[in-house]
Amino acid sequence: MMEEPPECPVCLQSYNTESTLPRVLSCGHTACEECLTNIPKKFPDTIRCPACTVLVKFPPQGPSALPKNIDLLRLFPSISNPTPRNSKKPSFEFVARSWSDEFYAAWKNRILPFDAVSVERESADFAPSSRLCGCLKSDDDDLKVSLLRVGSFQRDEGCDSVFELSYVLRMISCLWEMEEEERDELDMIMCLEERGVSRVLGLWGDLKSGSLYLVGEKLKDFFWEEFEDISGDNASCLAVMGMQLCEALLSLHKEGVSTGCLSVSCVKFDEFGNAFVDLIELIETGRNVYGLISEETCGKPVGALEMGLILKRLVKNGVLMSVEVLFELLKKQDLLTTQASSECLVLYSSDVWPVCLLLLVLLGGKRFSEELTESVSGVEAKVCEGKIEDLLLLYTDFMDKLSSILESKLSGKFKSMVEILRQCCCIDPQARPVLTDLWKCNRELVMNHRLSSTFPLNKKKPGKRKDFCLVLGELCRLVVVGSKELEELESGGVAEEGNLDKDFFGKLSEGKIKYKDLRGHQDSVTGLAVGDGFLFSSSLDKNIHIWSLKDFSHVHTFKGHQDKVMALIYIKGAESVCVSGDGGGGIFVWSTSFPLEEQPIRKWYEPKDWRYSGIHALAYSEDGYVYSGSGDNTIKAWSLQDGRLVCTMTGHKSVVSTLVVLNGVLYSGSWDGTVRLWSLSDHSFLTVLGEETQGIVKSILSLAADDGTLVAAYQNGDIQIWRDDTSMKSMQIQSSAILSVALNGKWLFTGGWDKTVNVQELSGDEISLECTHVGSIPGCSVVTSLLYWEGKLFAGFADKTIKVYYSGR
Structure with a gap:
């Protein structure tokens, strides 16, 4: 069977010698000449391979200067599919979380x-x-x-x-x-x-x-002293206040929200004297009601006697609540001695009652409020058999007392309000007037009724939330005011009721972050690496310690360096090794196979001159080269097999402090504040990152890279994040120098002079990047090195210790 002809990975057209001529890039992959011409080029003389996404050199003359893939035109060889850069890797959560x-x-x-x-x-x-x-x-x-x-x-x-x-x-x-x-x-x-x-x-x-x-x-409170006399201008002011309260509740009704109860404390004023309903005070009033009922009933069923006591306490404390809301409240707490019926439905008309009583309290003054309390105290409890009719009768006696006060106190100018206020106090919610009628009644005291209002008295907006009563909601039930649990919470104890503590x-499955100390070094820890079931740690004490990853016990010590060890990497291969570099220019290769030896299997030294200050960084590529960043501002490529110097890469203007390899590119960070990119295939210079902040030199102290994301940490506490060599975000993480940074998937860790390990979570897409501060781990010393591996964070400190942070067991 004839195989399909090979296609260009960009336009998916079959190669030919005319329109889709195949050209070979330095990474070995092929694309047609036209597509290579049209691919965007972010940096001069470089291009990102459409197959493997590696940044490679691109001739200034264009793709015509690249070699043709003659074999591809003649034959149909299988084109190797590069491993996708975004291939899934095992995911390990450092901090477990439940929310999305x-x-x-x-x-x-x-x-x-x-x-x-x-x-x-x-x-x-x-x-x-x-x-x-x-x-x-x-x-x-x-x-x-x-x-x-x-x-x-x-x-x-x-x-x-x-x-x-x-x-x-x-x-x-x-x-x-x-x-x-x-x-x-x-x-x-x-x-x-x-x-x-x-x-x-x-x-x-x-x-x-x-x-x-x-x-x-927080707005201005209501003061009785300002409304002692209800005649003249004060009467008009109170009428305006009544209009504004009705307007506020009508606004809530449009959103599907009713209050259920009111109190004088819920009425507030702005700097212009306009009346407001305070939502915070309203919820607090609801909590007071729950606390009051809890104290009066002690969780026992409510009869007529208990109802009288509850009414007395409510009125005494200025809480005004309609009968059906109170019954619904008692029903929700399983305190009614009878089955609640449909007569106790809470409707928008339930707000007419408390508004009416509140206006009566405001119109009647402080003395009226005291008489209202006395009237409740004078209501004798009826002997009942727990029927709801007896409880309603108790409320009826209370309203008769209220009506008598209404007739005696309100006369003259307020005579027109008496009838509508009496109707508002009707026990049957459906027989009460609506809030708009009460609003119009107040308006007649202020202006000619023929004048139209500028306030739109609309009904509830369609498509809004379901009907909701604040005082019957969960936020009012959340805290039982005056209870023992609340007092314990104030004193730092644990409250059993609600969801407060x-x-x-x-609650998280493995949310507790614990740690284990590893001690053995005699000086500051400088590097960490993981491999072959071991943790390797280097130090200024010139030694390298090996720790078991199973129980974190000390296994072995590599000795031989004559200078402080500054950098450390692990290389997995047919012969897995650990490579270390010191301040004297020595590069030592250690075998990680048993039995472990104290001396290196090979070593070599970097040539020195008067500028030389030792090796600061190490990296490795699969081509078999070890790269060293030095104090002489250069990067050197060494053959791992025999220590031969392959080439020297120049361009940085200061110490090369950090190196990472990612997607076929070597990234070098320097004290000159830039990141330079080098091709791993021929060690040629590709481009430079960080020059957009010319004039502001921020030394780069550490680099971390993973899956196309590069993070640079600076001496002033900043970090900069690139994705596919495009700058995505720059922000300050710490207040002082960041000495080490670790990146694994979405988890970003930084540590430095502020003695704290900060944890960030990266999210977003190719257009935007979010860097969310998740938390921090305070320490007692400067953080000098970080490594994240399979859900565990290893941190080296200047106080000679290594800490392993992990969640769960």
């Missing part, structure tokens, strides 16, 4: 910086309170804010992990550990941007207390 990238993206921008808020506890009538006040730092003036605790995370001193998860991810993990209903409520509240409703600014975590807070705008690290 979509979850992280949805919540990360809602988290305020950890230093953005300063906290001051706010005194409240209900004590203790889960609400604080503070200041949000801004460029202009500090903004007063209210803080409502919605979650909790493990504090640093309470966790046995040496790994400190980053602030943002600690907040993300706290959100992930919440129940889905709680997150949905938070999402809904943070999306509300309605007229007359206070702003919610974001989420903030207090690292000292381990609490996650919802941060809201879920240990993030305990």
